[in-house]
Amino acid sequence: MMDIAVQATGLTKRFGSFVAVDNLDLSIAKGEVVGFIGPNGAGKSTTIRMLCGLLKPSAGRAEVAGFDVARDPEAVRAHIGYMSQKFSLYGDLSVRENLLFFGGLYQVPRGEIEARMHMAIGMAGLEGREDVLVQTLAGGWKQRLALGCAILHRPPVLFLDEPTSGVEPEARRKFWELIHQLASQSVTILVSTHYMEEAEYCNRIALINAGQLVAIGSPGELRRHALGGTLYELSCEALGAAVTALGQMPEVIDAAIFSDKLHVLMRGSVEALQPWLATRGVTAGQPVPIAPSLEDVFVQLVSRSSVAGQT
Amino acid sequence: MIRRLQVMLMKELLELRRDRWAMFRLIVPLLIQVIVFGYAATFTVNNVSLSLLDLDRSQGSRELVSHFVASGRFDVVDRATSQHAVEADIDAGRAVVGVIIHAGFARALDSGKTAPLQVLVDGTNSNTALIALGYVNQIVAGFQSHAAQSAWPAGAGAAVPGLTVSMSERPWYNQDLADRWFFIPGVIGTLAFMQVVSLTAFAVVREREVGTLEQIMVSPIRPYEFILGKTVPFFLIGLVDVALVTTLGVLWFGVPFVGSIWVLLLGASLFLIAALGMGLLLSTLSRTQQQAFALNFFFVNPFMTLSGFAFPISAMPAVLQWFTRINPLRYFLVVIRAVLLKGVGPEVLWPSMLALAALGVVLLTLSVLRFNKSLD
Ligand SMILES: Nc1ncnc2c1ncn2[C@@H]1O[C@H](COP(=O)(O)OP(=O)(O)OP(=O)(O)O)[C@@H](O)[C@H]1O
Ligand SMILES: [Mg+2]
Numbered sequence: 017m018m019d020i021a022v023q024a025t026g027l028t029k030r031f032g033s034f035v036a037v038d039n040l041d042l043s044i045a046k047g048e049v050v051g052f053i054g055p056n057g058a059g060k061s062t063t064i065r066m067l068c069g070l071l072k073p074s075a076g077r078a079e080v081a082g083f084d085v086a087r088d089p090e091a092v093r094a095h096i097g098y099m100s101q102k103f104s105l106y107g108d109l110s111v112r113e114n115l116l117f118f119g120g121l122y123q124v125p126r127g128e129i130e131a132r133m134h135m136a137i138g139m140a141g142l143e144g145r146e147d148v149l150v151q152t153l154a155g156g157w158k159q160r161l162a163l164g165c166a167i168l169h170r171p172p173v174l175f176l177d178e179p180t181s182g183v184e185p186e187a188r189r190k191f192w193e194l195i196h197q198l199a200s201q202s203v204t205i206l207v208s209t210h211y212m213e214e215a216e217y218c219n220r221i222a223l224i225n226a227g228q229l230v231a232i233g234s235p236g237e238l239r240r241h242a243l244g245g246t247l248y249e250l251s252c253e254a255l256g257a258a259v260t261a262l263g264q265m266p267e268v269i270d271a272a273i274f275s276d277k278l279h280v281l282m283r284g285s286v287e288a289l290q291p292w293l294a295t296r297g298v299t300a301g302q303p304v305p306i307a308p309s310l311e312d313v314f315v316q317l318v319s320r321s322s323v324a325g326q327t
Numbered sequence: 328m329i330r331r332l333q334v335m336l337m338k339e340l341l342e343l344r345r346d347r348w349a350m351f352r353l354i355v356p357l358l359i360q361v362i363v364f365g366y367a368a369t370f371t372v373n374n375v376s377l378s379l380l381d382l383d384r385s386q387g388s389r390e391l392v393s394h395f396v397a398s399g400r401f402d403v404v405d406r407a408t409s410q411h412a413v414e415a416d417i418d419a420g421r422a423v424v425g426v427i428i429h430a431g432f433a434r435a436l437d438s439g440k441t442a443p444l445q446v447l448v449d450g451t452n453s454n455t456a457l458i459a460l461g462y463v464n465q466i467v468a469g470f471q472s473h474a475a476q477s478a479w480p481a482g483a484g485a486a487v488p489g490l491t492v493s494m495s496e497r498p499w500y501n502q503d504l505a506d507r508w509f510f511i512p513g514v515i516g517t518l519a520f521m522q523v524v525s526l527t528a529f530a531v532v533r534e535r536e537v538g539t540l541e542q543i544m545v546s547p548i549r550p551y552e553f554i555l556g557k558t559v560p561f562f563l564i565g566l567v568d569v570a571l572v573t574t575l576g577v578l579w580f581g582v583p584f585v586g587s588i589w590v591l592l593l594g595a596s597l598f599l600i601a602a603l604g605m606g607l608l609l610s611t612l613s614r615t616q617q618q619a620f621a622l623n624f625f626f627v628n629p630f631m632t633l634s635g636f637a638f639p640i641s642a643m644p645a646v647l648q649w650f651t652r653i654n655p656l657r658y659f660l661v662v663i664r665a666v667l668l669k670g671v672g673p674e675v676l677w678p679s680m681l682a683l684a685a686l687g688v689v690l691l692t693l694s695v696l697r698f699n700k701s702l703d
Binding site: 068069070090093094096098100101102103104105106108109113116117118119120121122123149 | 330331333334335337338341342345346537538539541542543544545546547548
């Protein structure tokens with residue numbers, strides 16, 4: 017029990033008749049970095065805000081750092097750090113003043129505040145710019161400072177809602193270094209993102225679509241098993257005709273055009289592929305088994321879950 | 328708790344100091360408005376139409392009439408022959424002021440008794456009426472000092488003859504019309520109200536819009552700590568507003584300050600708490616600054632109109648009169664007018680003070696409750 021930092025069971029949020037988060041189960045171990053991925057409006061922010069005690073769940077329950085979010089939100093708040101999707105430091109205050117403010121809100125002991133601020137400033141790479149107004153900082157620095165503010169009180173659990181959106185790649189990479197540094201100090205982190213390459217940096221990925229958890233696992237697991245078949249790359253001439261033809265083949269789970277090639281997901285043997293196409297007038301090269309990218313996996317799973325959701 | 332409140336206040340003050348235009352925005356429009364309102368309210372009016380009725384036909388009464396004519400302020404449109412005719416003049420809009428000198432006026436003066444003088448005022452334009460009444464008072468005072476010096480045969484030790492002006496209005500409204508400085512205290516209350524309500528509403532909504540509110544709410548801060556941190560600075564700004572505008576009214580426009588500054592401070596404090604509560608409530612009803620702007624407009628204007636600031640409450644339809652009972656501005660206008668002009672204290676003003684306190688408690692409680700929920 018001590019090893020579980022976040023535990024959600026049947027977590028649900030309705031806005032009127034609209035279900036934003038639907039019966040979500042999620043369990044995160046201490047020190048884990050879990051990526052929260054899903055299309056716009058999937059319910060990532062809503063889930064995170066429920067876990068922070070900012071929104072009351074409509075149904076289900078969640079425990080964070082051992083406290084129930086609905087019954088004991090105050091205790092939850094003292095044990096978490098949160099970066100909201102919007103940038104939310106005070107632009108008209110300086111770096112130092114922002115840190116002092118958030119340190120005070122969390123009642124960081126007075127004796128320690130200087131040391132912790134020093135650490136946060138170092139982490140953000142803002143040494144020597146303590147008195148600069150935050151609104152004049154570039155995106156990457158702002159985000160790292162916001163992270164610094166969110167961890168001044170040394171929370172064991174961190175919720176980061178798209179902390180790297182709109183930040184250039186180099187700054188994003190630095191930000192993820194910080195995340196891993198924190199994780200190595202056994203801080204538990206749930207981080208939502210739109211960037212596929214960031215998903216690779218996570219211990220596990222939770223894929224959410226239309227409020228439902230579609231898949232959860234390590235990047236490797238998801239690539240290997242989530243699709244329920246093997247992915248092949250195929251070069252051929254009439255791409256459009258090939259896709260139509262493959263759609264009728266029982267062993268094909270899915271076929272899609274990827275630039276000038278086809279990606280075909282198949283269960284069972286691939287032997288019958290070329291002949292099937294040949295009898296339908298499409299000449300194709302030798303299918304080459306490839307490892308699906310996480311993007312392949314997500315696109316597949318999301319479209320499948322959307323179809324399932326509609327029926 | 329103290330620590331969190333401290334950092335909230337520190338943050339508010341820093342933000343206020345960073346905002347180079349804050350002081351300008353807070354003070355300059357306020358001063359301009361007082362001056363504009365002040366001049367609009369005390370603008371001299373000449374040739375006020377007057378209907379005169381002299382039922383006494385004595386030397387004394389003719390003397391008074393000549394004072395009216397000689398003043399140059401009045402234009403005698405009718406030498407009426409009956410009280411009924413004077414009333415008809417006013418009701419028809421031919422005259423703004425009617426002066427009736429009743430029979431026995433001179434006799435009363437001569438015997439050193441107070442002599443009655445009836446003044447009728449058309450209350451429909453309260454501003455002109457106020458100014459006209461000011462003139463009537465001036466003329467009567469001039470007549471009195473003249474009478475005191477001149478040769479009325481006063482018995483040895485007889486008192487200086489006095490005049491009582493009994494005032495009445497048609498239409499019968501606006502009880503406080505008797506006071507020329509009725510308007511400026513109203514301006515003070517109204518401006519402070521507008522400023523405090525909108526400042527509070529906007530400050531909270533801005534934090535909501537920028538996203539800092541969410542960041543604060545996820546910390547262990549209690550809603551009341553946040554609300555205190557947000558409102559204390561505006562409370563102080565509101566007090567400065569009232570002080571500044573009152574000073575200007577007294578020094579520039581010569582509004583009398585008869586009463587106690589402490590009673591005013593008490594009334595202003597209760598009033599500002601209610602205004603802050605209203606601002607907070609508006610902020611919980613809006614997601615964006617635009618919505619706050621619309622709501623502010625929607626609420627603050629009726630509160631001003633239905634406060635007795637310009638339009639007398641007793642002349643309003645019953646429904647609107649009922650509505651004024653939940654209007655903090657209405658009660659504060661009673662307090663500030665009474666303190667400045669009449670010098671009365673809490674022994675008279677306690678019902679208004681109590682109403683302000685009650686409104687403050689209700690509005691603040693409502694906004695704290697709504698504040699908790701509005702996070703959803
Ligand atoms: N307060 C609210 N009232 C009504 N609907 C809401 C509210 N908050 C969110 N929603 C809806 O719930 C759904 C999920 O929103 P949420 O913000 O959780 O998505 P998200 O996965 O974070 O999306 P994004 O990637 O765009 O941030 C959306 O359709 C959104 O419109
Ligand atoms: Mg979101």
